[in-house]
Amino acid sequence: METKGGFYITQIKQLQDRIFEKLLLDHGIEISGGQGRILFILWKTDHLTITEISKKTSLAKNTVSVVIDGMVHKGIVERNVNPQNRRQTIISLTEYAKSIQEKYASVSEQMNVLFYEGFSEDEQKQFERYLARILETLTKRLHPDK
Numbered sequence: 001m002e003t004k005g006g007f008y009i010t011q012i013k014q015l016q017d018r019i020f021e022k023l024l025l026d027h028g029i030e031i032s033g034g035q036g037r038i039l040f041i042l043w044k045t046d047h048l049t050i051t052e053i054s055k056k057t058s059l060a061k062n063t064v065s066v067v068i069d070g071m072v073h074k075g076i077v078e079r080n081v082n083p084q085n086r087r088q089t090i091i092s093l094t095e096y097a098k099s100i101q102e103k104y105a106s107v108s109e110q111m112n113v114l115f116y117e118g119f120s121e122d123e124q125k126q127f128e129r130y131l132a133r134i135l136e137t138l139t140k141r142l143h144p145d146k
Contacts, residue, residue: 005134016111016115017033019111019114020033020036020107020108020111021033023107023110023111024036024104024107027103027106027107028103029100029103029104029107030074031076031104032067032070034059034063034067035067035070035071035076036104037057037059038053038057038059038064038067038068038071038077038091039071039076039077039093039097039101039104041053041056041057042077042091042092042093042097043093043097043101046092046093047090047091047092048090048091049082049088049089049090049091050064050065050068050089050091053068053091068091075094075096076093076094076096076097077091077092077093077094077097078091078092078094079091080092
């Protein structure tokens with residue numbers, strides 16, 4: 001039997017990212033998908049290391065570092081040396097990043113409504129349970145010791 005789940009997930013992710021970035025631009029927010037993932041984490045807990053951001057976003061540390069460089073350049077976040085551990089760099093939100101949180105949340109909600117358009121509440125819950133199972137299986141494969 002031919003399966004297309006992985007193909008559909010990849011296609012959905014690419015389309016979702018493009019639509020979400022366009023919706024953000026329509027609201028005057030110029031942020032990529034990777035930057036958005038990092039912002040989402042920092043809005044929950046500000047002042048994190050690249051390692052902490054990497055763990056919370058499931059992005060590789062070098063990827064996080066490159067994305068953070070772009071965010072620093074755009075004035076979205078700033079890098080500061082950790083006063084408790086001078087070898088550590090802490091990533092913090094700028095006032096600009098704090099100011100767009102509400103607009104970003106509104107666009108996220110728009111995207112969420114679009115994503116589940118035509119689904120009943122039960123279908124949505126069932127779909128998310130299936131995705132959670134796939135995620136759990138893949139996570140166990142990548143980290144068998146956890």
